[in-house]
Amino acid sequence: MENNNETFNQAFEKTQKSSKKDYDQELVNLVNEAAEDDKHTNITVFMDKNILPNQFKSLKKQLADFKKLLNKKGIESKTICLIPDCDNVHIHSFDENKDEKKPFARKNPFSYNYLLQTYIRVNNRKHHPTIFPEEDHLKPVAIS
Amino acid sequence: MQKSEPEETSEPQQVEVEVQNLPSSSTQNDHESKHQPSEERSEQNDEIEDPFKDLPLEMKEKLKKIVDKEVNKRLGTNNGGANEDEKRSEETKRPNELKTEEFKRNQLLEPIVGPNKTINFLFAMTTPGAGKTTLKETLSKSKILII
Numbered sequence: 001m002e003n004n005n006e007t008f009n010q011a012f013e014k015t016q017k018s019s020k021k022d023y024d025q026e027l028v029n030l031v032n033e034a035a036e037d038d039k040h041t042n043i044t045v046f047m048d049k050n051i052l053p054n055q056f057k058s059l060k061k062q063l064a065d066f067k068k069l070l071n072k073k074g075i076e077s078k079t080i081c082l083i084p085d086c087d088n089v090h091i092h093s094f095d096e097n098k099d100e101k102k103p104f105a106r107k108n109p110f111s112y113n114y115l116l117q118t119y120i121r122v123n124n125r126k127h128h129p130t131i132f133p134e135e136d137h138l139k140p141v142a143i144s
Numbered sequence: 145m146q147k148s149e150p151e152e153t154s155e156p157q158q159v160e161v162e163v164q165n166l167p168s169s170s171t172q173n174d175h176e177s178k179h180q181p182s183e184e185r186s187e188q189n190d191e192i193e194d195p196f197k198d199l200p201l202e203m204k205e206k207l208k209k210i211v212d213k214e215v216n217k218r219l220g221t222n223n224g225g226a227n228e229d230e231k232r233s234e235e236t237k238r239p240n241e242l243k244t245e246e247f248k249r250n251q252l253l254e255p256i257v258g259p260n261k262t263i264n265f266l267f268a269m270t271t272p273g274a275g276k277t278t279l280k281e282t283l284s285k286s287k288i289l290i291i
Contacts, residue, residue: 050271
């Protein structure tokens, strides 16, 4: 962190937009690199980040663009989405509603049990590249 | 999801009690299951709840194989009698490291490996703590190139 007066959260919020842009650019670079790789026939691009349901739409569009691009080069592409195997998914309801006309609800592929398990795992985790131990660990687990 | 005090969920045992009233039935987390003694696991093998129940399907299968392999390795040849156990026993008897690696890889990635050049995009609709990094580390050890 350049500015020592900023908290981790402030710095995170400040750099969120630009970091997404950087991430997307890095992903494009990796796909290009994979497309030009002549030594390997099967390449897996693992996106090591949490894709929440509300972020899926933009990713889907991005992947469709990659597919078109790769098809033109005669390369097949497949997408696999890993989703927790939860028996009892639930619907989150929020009182907050931007237009205040309809009750706001969103279905998530997670169960309460899953959320608790992941929370415990995150809470017990001592080392992580981006999440500091002293941070509120429930925050990144929360579904927005 | 509302914030709650961290201490409410810091004790796994306390969480289990709370979860019992919720629709989901599996209350044992995988962290606990991985540290359960292998002897105890083998005795309870048909009775305990699936500790990987709420993990992503591919990850679940992968973790199950790793745990089963470790259990079978410690116990020696598995002669449980059930078809599934016999099948697993045959897999873990393979002495060749390469074959084991191939087996592991195929379990997870068979559907996405094709004869033509293919780029596979793998991502997870998960929250932190689901085991993505563990999965990535496992995949990195396979012969599939990950960039």
